[in-house]
Amino acid sequence: MKAKIHVTLKQGILDPQGKAIEHALDSLGFKNAGNVRVGKYMEVDVHETDKAKADAAVKAMCEKLLANTIVEEYRYELTA
Amino acid sequence: MIMKIGVVVFPGSNCDHDCQHVFKDVLGQYVEMIWHKETLLAGLDAIVLPGGFSYGDYLRTGAIARFSPVMGAVREFAKKGGMVLGICNGFQILLEAGLLPGAMLRNKSLHFICKDVSVKIENAATAFTGAYESGQVLKIPIAHADGNYYTDPVTLAAMQANAQIVFRYCTPDGRVTPEANSNGSLDNIAGIINAEGNVLGMMPHPERCAETVLGNEDGKLIFLSMLESLKGNKKQLKMVGAG
Numbered sequence: 001m002k003a004k005i006h007v008t009l010k011q012g013i014l015d016p017q018g019k020a021i022e023h024a025l026d027s028l029g030f031k032n033a034g035n036v037r038v039g040k041y042m043e044v045d046v047h048e049t050d051k052a053k054a055d056a057a058v059k060a061m062c063e064k065l066l067a068n069t070i071v072e073e074y075r076y077e078l079t080a
Numbered sequence: 081m082i083m084k085i086g087v088v089v090f091p092g093s094n095c096d097h098d099c100q101h102v103f104k105d106v107l108g109q110y111v112e113m114i115w116h117k118e119t120l121l122a123g124l125d126a127i128v129l130p131g132g133f134s135y136g137d138y139l140r141t142g143a144i145a146r147f148s149p150v151m152g153a154v155r156e157f158a159k160k161g162g163m164v165l166g167i168c169n170g171f172q173i174l175l176e177a178g179l180l181p182g183a184m185l186r187n188k189s190l191h192f193i194c195k196d197v198s199v200k201i202e203n204a205a206t207a208f209t210g211a212y213e214s215g216q217v218l219k220i221p222i223a224h225a226d227g228n229y230y231t232d233p234v235t236l237a238a239m240q241a242n243a244q245i246v247f248r249y250c251t252p253d254g255r256v257t258p259e260a261n262s263n264g265s266l267d268n269i270a271g272i273i274n275a276e277g278n279v280l281g282m283m284p285h286p287e288r289c290a291e292t293v294l295g296n297e298d299g300k301l302i303f304l305s306m307l308e309s310l311k312g313n314k315k316q317l318k319m320v321g322a323g
Contacts, residue, residue, distance in 0.1 A: 009185075013185065013230065014185070014188065014264070016186060016187075016188050016189070016190050016264075017186065017190060020190060065139070065143065065144075065147070066139070068140055068143065068176065068183050070182065070183040070230070070231070070232075071183045071185060071230055
C-alpha cells in the first residue's frame, strides 16, 4: 500500500517561510493570496496488505518520527 | 581529580573535536569520543552532545540522531542523574529525544545566523553555571538556522517558575529585548535545563570561546562549573577580566 503523508506546522506556530512566500506572491501581483503555510509531503510504501495494519503503521511512523507533534500535525491517505 | 567526559559523535557532528579540545587540552580532563552506534557507556562522569549537522538535519534537525543506538544509553545516564550537556545540534537532539521540553523551529529571519551575541546568565545555581554570577552577560558565538525555541504556554510558565531558563539572549548591557533576539526564540531563550537539573541544552557555542588565544574565554566557566560540580566542590570560581 502507498501512504501519502502531509506534515504541516500547527496553526498558531509562526511560519516564516510561509510568510516569505506570501510576500513574494504579493510582489508578483497575486493580491488574492494569503495565509501561506509550508509543509512536507512524503510518500511511503507500506508493506502490509491489511488496511488496518497499514494505517496503524503509518500513524505510528508519523507519531514517532515523521512529525514533531509538539509543533507539527500530520494527515495521510492510504491507497492500494 | 581528573574527570572522564564522553563526547558523542553522530554522522554529521562537526563540533565534537572542539568539545574534546576544551575538556582535554584546555582543562586537562580525560575525553572519550563515542561513536553514535555505541550502546554501552561505562564510567563516564559527563556526556556532551556536540554541535553540527547530524544526519544532515534531514527531516528535522536532530530528528534522526535522537534514535541513534547511543541515545538509549544517554537516556539511562541522564535518568540516573548523570550530567548531559547539549550544544546547538546537541540541544536539538535532546529536544527531539524528549530529554528537554519544547522544540526548535527555523529562525524567524530564515537566515543561518553566525555571529557573536550577548547572553545573560538567568540561573547561576545550576551545575553548569555555578561559576558565573547571576545576571552576568557573556559574549558567545551562535551559528544556527534552527534556534527558534518553542514550547507551549503551560510548559513555559512551569519552566519560568522552576528557573529552568538558564540563558537568555540580551543586549551587551544585559537587557532582554526583542532586538537582542536574533532568531525569534520564545522569551529570548538561548538555553534551558531539565527539572532535575542534570541535562542542559544551549544554542550558543561555549566551546568556541573557552581559550584566551581565541580572544574570548566567556564560555570556559560552563565547563569549569561542570567539573566543579562533578568534584562536589562548592567553592566559587571568579573569572578575571570577564566581559
